[in-house]
Amino acid sequence: MAPLTFSFFFILISYISSSSEAGSIGINYGRIANDLPTPAKVVELLKSQGLNRVKLYDTDATVLTAFANSGMKVVVAMPNELLANAAAEQSFTDAWVQANISSYYPATQIEAIAVGNEVFVDPNNTTKFLVPAMKNVHASLVKYSLDKNIKISSPIALSALQNSFPASSGSFKTELLEPVIKPMLDFLRQTGSYLMVNAYPFFAYAANSDKISLDYALFKENPGVVDSGNGLKYTNLFDAQIDAVFAAMSAVKYDDVKIAVSETGWPSAGDSNEIGASPDNAASYNGNLVKRVLSGSGTPLKPNESLDVFLFALFNENQKTGPTSERNYGLFYPSQKKVYDIQLTAEAPPSGVGKSQVPVSGDVTTSSKGQTWCVANGGSSEKKLQNALNYACGEGGADCTPIQPGATCYDPNTLEAHASYAFNSYYQKMARASGTCYFGGTAYVVTQPPSEYLLIFFIFIIIYLLLFYFIISLQTISYLFNLN
Numbered sequence: 078m079a080p081l082t083f084s085f086f087f088i089l090i091s092y093i094s095s096s097s098e099a100g101s102i103g104i105n106y107g108r109i110a111n112d113l114p115t116p117a118k119v120v121e122l123l124k125s126q127g128l129n130r131v132k133l134y135d136t137d138a139t140v141l142t143a144f145a146n147s148g149m150k151v152v153v154a155m156p157n158e159l160l161a162n163a164a165a166e167q168s169f170t171d172a173w174v175q176a177n178i179s180s181y182y183p184a185t186q187i188e189a190i191a192v193g194n195e196v197f198v199d200p201n202n203t204t205k206f207l208v209p210a211m212k213n214v215h216a217s218l219v220k221y222s223l224d225k226n227i228k229i230s231s232p233i234a235l236s237a238l239q240n241s242f243p244a245s246s247g248s249f250k251t252e253l254l255e256p257v258i259k260p261m262l263d264f265l266r267q268t269g270s271y272l273m274v275n276a277y278p279f280f281a282y283a284a285n286s287d288k289i290s291l292d293y294a295l296f297k298e299n300p301g302v303v304d305s306g307n308g309l310k311y312t313n314l315f316d317a318q319i320d321a322v323f324a325a326m327s328a329v330k331y332d333d334v335k336i337a338v339s340e341t342g343w344p345s346a347g348d349s350n351e352i353g354a355s356p357d358n359a360a361s362y363n364g365n366l367v368k369r370v371l372s373g374s375g376t377p378l379k380p381n382e383s384l385d386v387f388l389f390a391l392f393n394e395n396q397k398t399g400p401t402s403e404r405n406y407g408l409f410y411p412s413q414k415k416v417y418d419i420q421l422t423a424e425a426p427p428s429g430v431g432k433s434q435v436p437v438s439g440d441v442t443t444s445s446k447g448q449t450w451c452v453a454n455g456g457s458s459e460k461k462l463q464n465a466l467n468y469a470c471g472e473g474g475a476d477c478t479p480i481q482p483g484a485t486c487y488d489p490n491t492l493e494a495h496a497s498y499a500f501n502s503y504y505q506k507m508a509r510a511s512g513t514c515y516f517g518g519t520a521y522v523v524t525q526p527p528s529e530y531l532l533i534f535f536i537f538i539i540i541y542l543l544l545f546y547f548i549i550s551l552q553t554i555s556y557l558f559n560l561n
Contacts (some may be wrong), residue, residue: 099373099521103130103152104408105340110135110394112411119391122413123149127422128221132339132387134194134261136177136200145184152339152387153177154191155214157199160469163192164209167216174217182223189228190214193338197237197253204253207231208260216223232264232273232339235318238325244317244378245306254329254388262331273339274322276391278314278362279353279402280447286352289314295358296365298508309377312509315341320378335382341366342389344402351402356417363408364419371423372515374522388421416504420560423518449522451504451514453496465516466496472542475502496520513537 106119114122120143123131132152135141144151155163155173162169178187193210196203211229218224235241237258239250250259265272282294294314301312311317319336326332343362347354359415366386375382393407393416409415453462470477479486480495500520507513514522 094153095171096121099423099518100127100370101385102367102370102386103132103150103385104128105132105134105387106140106420107134107390107394108140109397110392110411112394113392113394114411114413116140118413120144120147120149122409123391130188130385130387132191141177141181141185141187144186145181148186149187150186150210152191153187154194155210157196157201157203160193160196160203160206161212163319164206166194167213170210170213170217170219172224174214174221177219178227179221179223182227183429187227189230189270190218191233192229194232195234195275196231197257198234204257207257208264211261211264215264224268225263228270229268230270230273230337230339231261232275234275235277235322237320241318244311244320244363245304245309245324247321248328248417249325258313259329259331262326262329262334265334266331271335271337272322272326274319274336275340276315276318276322276338277341278318281314281318283347283350283354285309287523289357291353294353295361296369297361301508304377307378309375312448313369314367320385321375323376325377336384338386340386340387340389342406342407345393345407346405347402348400353399354402354405356556360417360419365370367419368515369423371518372521374449374514378559380522448511449514451497451500451520452523453493453500454519454521455493457519459492461517461519462492462496463521466492466499469496469499469503473499474506475499475505477502 106125112117113119118135118137119140123129124147127404129148130150130152131144132154134154136153141151141153159173163173177192181187192214193199193207194205211231214225218227218229237249237253239248240246262272264270276390280293282289282291290299291297291311293302296313299312301310302317304308304317308508309320311320319338322336323332326334326336326412343359344351345356345359356537370384370386373383375384388408390406391412392406392409393405395404395411397403405416405534407416408419408421453465455472457465469475477495477499478484481487486498496519500514500516504514504520504522514520
């Protein structure tokens with residue numbers, strides 16, 4: 078019975094934990110500047126911030142060497158100017174992969190290759206080379222037995238969409254659809270990869286500040302926007318932009334391909350016409366985005382799919398051309414001093430949640446079509462869970478009276494059950510706003526009432542007990558039969 082018991086509980090734990098998987102935060106490390114710290118110092122900076130994923134824009138040897146044995150996952154890139162050669166000759170990509178990938182892997186944990194960047198808006202008209210180049214790079218990975226561990230993708234800008242509002246009407250530009258979008262999505266599906274998307278709510282807000290609420294763009298408390306096409310409510314512009322891409326993919330029958338956000342950010346400074354560019358807004362956007370991603374919640378259209386997001390960017394880069402904002406997306410100055418202070422990991426103290434928000438009055442809703450709930454992550458340490466519970470019932474203003482001794486929801490008397498009640502109370506009072514089901518990484522959003530998860534749990538327990546007694550009975554009968 079021991080193997081059976083272990084297998085059952087392994088399956089049960091796997092089932093429960095699968096619903097609590099959070100997204101991840103990485104960062105883009107651009108180097109268009111003449112005053113940046115050495116790559117070795119950059120590795121130490123990233124480690125000090127608790128980051129373990131970084132995205133590059135090339136395959137610079139010094140940088141890749143610096144990340145060797147660092148424990149960090151790295152996304153590298155093949156620049157747009159190499160796409161024509163990569164599309165034309167398999168021998169070119171063979172040599173490129175050997176020199177730039179296999180020479181560093183696995184000491185440098187390269188997890189993906191971005192073939193080109195925003196190719197559809199490249200003035201050099203490299204779109205026609207994209208998919209052939211992706212296929213040749215993948216074939217070269219196969220040749221060197223690297224294809225199982227390294228994915229191929231290509232970041233697209235939201236300008237690839239014909240329609241993006243409302244999100245449910247999302248569609249790709251017709252001139253891109255047959256020549257490149259469908260072949261690329263088909264390649265991503267066949268290779269088990271994902272679509273990289275560069276999403277910038279800042280651009281949409283700056284161009285439409287008379288129509289888009291700043292709070293909506295910055296993940297702050299706001300009335301939200303209801304999608305006229307499907308009735309889903311959006312509390313932030315980021316989710317709406319990502320769901321527009323999901324809708325566009327669904328429209329062409331590729332809704333099984335996942336998305337990773339390869340770039341998103343907010344500038345801390347800009348020209349006079351770049352409305353909203355400021356340190357406070359940049360801190361709000363990136364800080365609230367991190368909380369939203371690490372909460373594990375998906376978008377309204379894909380609530381069960383967490384997102385992997387790469388912030389743009391690590392440093393302010395003084396040699397970038399264009400408007401002032403282009404040189405001011407960094408979270409750090411080249412001196413390694415923070416441009417503004419935000420938490421980049423799930424290790425933030427629970428008291429950091431909701432500090433800038435005042436809980437609104439109202440009863441905790443227990444059932445509603447399309448609603449979400451906030452529950453405790455059973456994988457969290459007891460100390461973190463207790464600290465988060467203390468915050469929710471104290472400073473957070475959650476209604477914790479029902480979980481006091483003798484009250485209606487005191488049983489089951491477990492830390493996880495009490496924390497789930499408190500977290501959900503706070504989450505519902507905050508109108509289920511993005512980032513309010515976080516609690517230092519000890520909570521996550523579910524799309525079914527917690528009672529339904531308990532029901533599933535108890536069904537597993539009942540099945541297990543019935544199976545246990547059935548096998549014991551068989552063993553007893555067999556034993557008695559052998560005696561006779």
